[in-house]
Amino acid sequence: MLEIRNISKSYGKLKVLESVDMTFNDSGIYSILGPNGSGKTTLIKTILGMVIPDKGEIFFDGIKINWTYNYRSKISYLPQIANFPDNLTGRELISMIKDIRNSNLNEEYLINLFDLKNHLDKNMKHLSGGTKQKLNVVLALMFDTPIIILDEPTAGLDPVALISFKKLIKELKKRGKIIILTTHIINLVEEITDKIIFLLEGNIYFKGNIRELLEKTEENNLEEAIAKILKENGNV
Amino acid sequence: MNLCKYIKLFVLLILFSQLQSKTLTVGQNQMFSDLKTAVKIAVDYDTIIVFSGYYKLNKLNINKPLTILGKNNPILDATNKSELIVINSDSVTLKGFTLQNIPNNFTEDWAAIRLNKSRYCLIEDNHIYNSFFGIYLNRSLNCMIKHNKIIGKAKKEFDAGNAIHLWYSDNALIENNYAGKHRDGIYLEFTKNSRIVFNTSENNLRYGLHFMFCDNNVYKKNIFRFNGAGVAVMFSKNVNMHSNVFSDNIGSSSYGLLLKDIVDSKITKNIIKNNTIGIHADGASRCFIKNNEFSKNGWAIRILGSSVNDTIFENNFFSNSFDISTNSTFNKNYYINNYWSKYTGYDLDKDGIGDIPYRPVKLFSYITANSKESLILLRSFFVTLIEFAESISPIFTPQNLIDNYPLMNPVKCWK
Amino acid sequence: MFKVFKYSLFDQTRSKWIYLYTLFFFLVSYAMLYLNNDLMSGLTNLLNISLLICPLVSIIFGTMYFYNSREFTDLLLAQPIKRTTILLGQYFGLSSSLSLAYLLGNLIPFILYGVIVSDIFISFIMLLIAVVSLTFIFSGFAIMISLITDNRIKGFGFSIFLWLFMTFIYDGIFLLTLFLFSDYPMEIFSISVTMLNPVDLARILIMLKLDITSMLGYTGAVFNKFFGSETGIMISSITLIFWLFMPVILSMKIGKRKDF
Numbered sequence: 001m002l003e004i005r006n007i008s009k010s011y012g013k014l015k016v017l018e019s020v021d022m023t024f025n026d027s028g029i030y031s032i033l034g035p036n037g038s039g040k041t042t043l044i045k046t047i048l049g050m051v052i053p054d055k056g057e058i059f060f061d062g063i064k065i066n067w068t069y070n071y072r073s074k075i076s077y078l079p080q081i082a083n084f085p086d087n088l089t090g091r092e093l094i095s096m097i098k099d100i101r102n103s104n105l106n107e108e109y110l111i112n113l114f115d116l117k118n119h120l121d122k123n124m125k126h127l128s129g130g131t132k133q134k135l136n137v138v139l140a141l142m143f144d145t146p147i148i149i150l151d152e153p154t155a156g157l158d159p160v161a162l163i164s165f166k167k168l169i170k171e172l173k174k175r176g177k178i179i180i181l182t183t184h185i186i187n188l189v190e191e192i193t194d195k196i197i198f199l200l201e202g203n204i205y206f207k208g209n210i211r212e213l214l215e216k217t218e219e220n221n222l223e224e225a226i227a228k229i230l231k232e233n234g235n236v
Numbered sequence: 237m238n239l240c241k242y243i244k245l246f247v248l249l250i251l252f253s254q255l256q257s258k259t260l261t262v263g264q265n266q267m268f269s270d271l272k273t274a275v276k277i278a279v280d281y282d283t284i285i286v287f288s289g290y291y292k293l294n295k296l297n298i299n300k301p302l303t304i305l306g307k308n309n310p311i312l313d314a315t316n317k318s319e320l321i322v323i324n325s326d327s328v329t330l331k332g333f334t335l336q337n338i339p340n341n342f343t344e345d346w347a348a349i350r351l352n353k354s355r356y357c358l359i360e361d362n363h364i365y366n367s368f369f370g371i372y373l374n375r376s377l378n379c380m381i382k383h384n385k386i387i388g389k390a391k392k393e394f395d396a397g398n399a400i401h402l403w404y405s406d407n408a409l410i411e412n413n414y415a416g417k418h419r420d421g422i423y424l425e426f427t428k429n430s431r432i433v434f435n436t437s438e439n440n441l442r443y444g445l446h447f448m449f450c451d452n453n454v455y456k457k458n459i460f461r462f463n464g465a466g467v468a469v470m471f472s473k474n475v476n477m478h479s480n481v482f483s484d485n486i487g488s489s490s491y492g493l494l495l496k497d498i499v500d501s502k503i504t505k506n507i508i509k510n511n512t513i514g515i516h517a518d519g520a521s522r523c524f525i526k527n528n529e530f531s532k533n534g535w536a537i538r539i540l541g542s543s544v545n546d547t548i549f550e551n552n553f554f555s556n557s558f559d560i561s562t563n564s565t566f567n568k569n570y571y572i573n574n575y576w577s578k579y580t581g582y583d584l585d586k587d588g589i590g591d592i593p594y595r596p597v598k599l600f601s602y603i604t605a606n607s608k609e610s611l612i613l614l615r616s617f618f619v620t621l622i623e624f625a626e627s628i629s630p631i632f633t634p635q636n637l638i639d640n641y642p643l644m645n646p647v648k649c650w651k
Numbered sequence: 652m653f654k655v656f657k658y659s660l661f662d663q664t665r666s667k668w669i670y671l672y673t674l675f676f677f678l679v680s681y682a683m684l685y686l687n688n689d690l691m692s693g694l695t696n697l698l699n700i701s702l703l704i705c706p707l708v709s710i711i712f713g714t715m716y717f718y719n720s721r722e723f724t725d726l727l728l729a730q731p732i733k734r735t736t737i738l739l740g741q742y743f744g745l746s747s748s749l750s751l752a753y754l755l756g757n758l759i760p761f762i763l764y765g766v767i768v769s770d771i772f773i774s775f776i777m778l779l780i781a782v783v784s785l786t787f788i789f790s791g792f793a794i795m796i797s798l799i800t801d802n803r804i805k806g807f808g809f810s811i812f813l814w815l816f817m818t819f820i821y822d823g824i825f826l827l828t829l830f831l832f833s834d835y836p837m838e839i840f841s842i843s844v845t846m847l848n849p850v851d852l853a854r855i856l857i858m859l860k861l862d863i864t865s866m867l868g869y870t871g872a873v874f875n876k877f878f879g880s881e882t883g884i885m886i887s888s889i890t891l892i893f894w895l896f897m898p899v900i901l902s903m904k905i906g907k908r909k910d911f
Binding site: 009011045048049050051052069070071072073075077079081082083084085086087088092093096097099100101123136139149 | 654655658659661662663665666719720721722723725726727728729730731732733734908909910911
């Protein structure tokens with residue numbers, strides 16, 4: 001469904017991605033892991049067209065999508081930082097995004113799930129960071145898209161919201177979606193991930209499921225496996 | 237005794253009937269068919285009435301005191317061949333005509349109406365069109381020129397004459413005339429003790445009013461506007477200019493009012509508006525400039541170093557690009573109690589007089605004098621800033637050119 | 652674009668800064684008119700203040716706005732719309748709200764003082780057009796700067812410098828040049844230099860309707876032709892339109908290639 005071919009990107013002298021190939025065909029949860037600066041966010045943003053790769057191509061359903069934008073109606077994106085225009089209300093933001101997407105989904109379910117009802121008519125500048133992050137999740141996930149990209153989704157969520165969020169993700173997976181996420185929370189990875197993509201200095205170091213990773217690193221749990229990889233590659 | 241009285245009365249009556257003048261008429265089915273013959277036949281103090289109609293006429297000399305009246309505006313046409321009426325006698329009245337088509341003649345300065353050494357004449361209610369000079373007074377004292385409308389054909393300054401032209405013609409009254417499209421609207425030279433009132437002079441190529449060597453004259457309630465070079469007054473003393481309008485004279489050497497060597501004169505209650513330079517004072521001394529309104533001029537007053545002991549008192553300066561400019565670093569004139577719309581001071585004691593003095597000369601006017609192109613920076617922030625700096629410590633502008641008691645509100649006295 | 656513009660405008664018009672901006676000009680206009688009690692003086696004073704404040708507020712407030720809405724822009728960029736659509740929407744949202752604030756703040760006092768029936772009505776309209784254009788131009792600079800650098804401190808530095816340069820330094824150098832070369836004919840040079848700076852250009856446009864014509868003739872033939880006829884207004888207007896487009900087009904060019 002989504003294929004990345006030979007993508008390279010560097011910022012000045014800093015090489016962020018080096019000839020990365022990647023394919024997302026089956027439904028499931030893909031976790032992109034890696035130390036800071038390994039190119040996780042850049043990879044995601046490249047898929048979304050926010051970062052323009054120096055080289056390489058991206059295909060969606062077999063069609064090249066570099067420099068186009070319509071394919072994004074098939075992708076939901078949850079940005080890392082939730083920051084909205086100060087003087088708009090949650091309700092307005094929701095209708096704005098719906099306007100833009102020309103799509104009319106029932107967001108009520110998500111609003112109830114995250115208990116946002118009472119905050120929807122307040123201006124953004126009056127909302128707490130946590131509430132904003134919940135709204136962020138609502139805005140990202142209220143559409144029925146085959147691909148969902150989540151950049152550090154759990155940052156700023158309180159435990160109750162986190163539980164709801166995990167529940168939601170599992171449900172989405174059940175509905176056959178491709179979910180790509182980046183995170184630092186190992187627990188989350190262990191709990192929900194089907195496949196791990198480990199990025200290191202712009203290259204794919206490992207691709208596979210948790211079991212395979214443990215085998216490769218000869219460790220007993222994911223946390224230690226990751227620590228070992230980082231240590232071996234001089235990243236700690 | 238009674239008889240004696242009656243005899244006296246009788247004698248008087250006889251004398252009166254002798255004095256009584258005749259009336260001659262000119263026109264279709266009248267006593268005369270042309271004016272020239274009527275003038276020839278008429279004796280002193282006769283009245284000639286010309287009935288309405290179109291009369292071709294060559295130069296007509298009037299050598300005796302006559303009253304010549306046009307009835308219903310008869311037209312006298314010189315058909316571009318000669319001058320028209322030449323008056324060589326005292327006490328001639330010419331009233332109610334339309335005079336037209338007098339060609340240019342530079343050696344004789346042809347005019348529609350010329351007066352040569354004629355005293356006590358009245359030129360009234362005439363329309364003069366398409367004439368080289370309009371009304372030309374040559375050494376003619378004590379004359380009145382009233383209610384005439386004089387519209388010329390001037391296209392270039394060098395081949396145009398003046399609408400009303402006085403040369404050594406003292407004690408004149410020029411009232412309620414309209415002068416336009418000539419070289420100068422009203423021109424006076426060596427003409428003293430005259431009154432020029434209620435005239436309108438506009439669209440003339442050079443000056444609306446132009447005089448030289450004309451002492452003791454009064455100019456009151458005239459309108460001078462849209463003239464090529466505005467108004468120029470020179471080499472005269474004791475001039476009184478009161479309640480006139482000087483406006484819309486725009487151009488490189490164009491002035492609302494140009495004063496050149498004018499001494500002991502009063503310029504009061506005039507409105508001086510929309511001129512490139514409102515008043516240009518060169519050698520204007522001991523003049524009293526009071527209660528005038530200067531508005532929207534490029535330079536309200538440009539006063540050269542040659543002007544001394546002038547008093548600029550209780551005038552209103554509204555929205556001029558420059559209020560005062562000068563070429564001198566010393567000031568020898570008095571500026572007091574004027575209203576300056578650019579004044580930004582305050583009046584804490586509420587006496588109507590600003591508590592901090594006002595400096596009407598701006599640095600930028602000094603700059604533009606040195607580099608004309610810099611005018612394009614007028615009202616730019618940079619200029620405002622350096623002007624502010626200059627106003628705090630004057631270097632280029634005269635330090636003592638200052639209104640120490642500027643008014644907080646405009647003077648209200650000429651409406 | 653209209654959708655982004657609409658919500659951007661919603662956001663802006665509820666901002667307390669915009670209200671403050673409106674109030675500022677309301678008070679300034681009102682005070683000028685009250686103190687001078689003369690529309691013409693009020694207008695010239697407003698001209699001076701507007702040429703200073705409006706570019707400053709547009710560029711500083713604009714840069715602030717674009718940096719602050721960066722994360723939201725990211726969110727919008729992930730939506731199925733074109734980049735330029737988002738950027739243009741935001742740009743018009745900002746410049747329109749600033750312009751509305753300016754217009755509202757000044758129109759009320761001037762109308763109360765009878766500008767509509769006065770002889771300076773055209774000058775007043777010219778002032779509004781010129782200042783609104785400046786607002787759009789400097790908002791354009793703001794978005795351009797925010798796209799050029801992600802470093803906010805650098806961005807603000809650029810903004811302030813650009814404002815300072817256009818309102819102050821440029822004219823200083825200009826005047827100095829005129830003095831240095833005062834022996835040469837500088838009229839065409841002067842007009843060209845004026846056209847190259849939008850602040851000067853806006854000022855000249857207003858002055859053409861306001862009072863520079865009364866100074867005509869003092870200067871040379873080229874100025875006379877430029878200021879005395881419709882040529883001046885034509886050339887200035889065309890150049891102003893060019894300036895209106897320039898920062899936006901550049902911004903879009905930069906924005907298209909930018910990595911967010």
